[in-house]
Amino acid sequence: MAISDRPGGLTALAVLNGFFALASGAGALQRFIDESRVGDHLAGELIPGRWIRRRIEALVESGIEQVDLQLLGAIGIVAALALALSVWGLLARKKWAGRWCSTVGAISLGTVSVLAMIWLPHSMIRGSGISIVRQLFYPLFMLFLVQVIFRKDLVR
DSSP states (O other), X not given: OOGGGSOHHHHHHHHHHHHHXXXXXXXXXXXXXXXXXXXXXXXXXXXXXXXXXXXXXXXXXXXXXXXXXXXXHHHHHHHHHHHHHHHHHHHHTOIIIIIIHHHHHHHHHHHHHHHHHHHSOHHHHTTOHHHHHHHHHHHHHHXXXXXXXXXXXXXX
């Protein structure tokens, strides 16, 4: 397929989805690492590094459960995989991969963002107002683009 056959917006959306897939995957891995460290902390093991210890103590003091961190990580992995697959689907103009994987990725990203704001301590999300706006705006924007604007371009 020649690049001129594909609308430029789909290429831009594919690049953005790739970026958010990487960011979501990294965030999910961090949640799994935090879950393991919280378990170590609760077992009485000393966590090396003052910054890491403060982070884990803040998580424990907030009352977050290890299962909550696992759930955030799992949903983040689903978002990362769906968005990574949507990159190919958007570039190839495939309906199931481009449109529906973008939709699953957007819903997963929004869910992770809202749950993180509810469950994580405020010290971990404060000062990142623009990040919160990005995390909530982009999934809604992506849904609008794939379900309304590019609906007819993703037909195969």
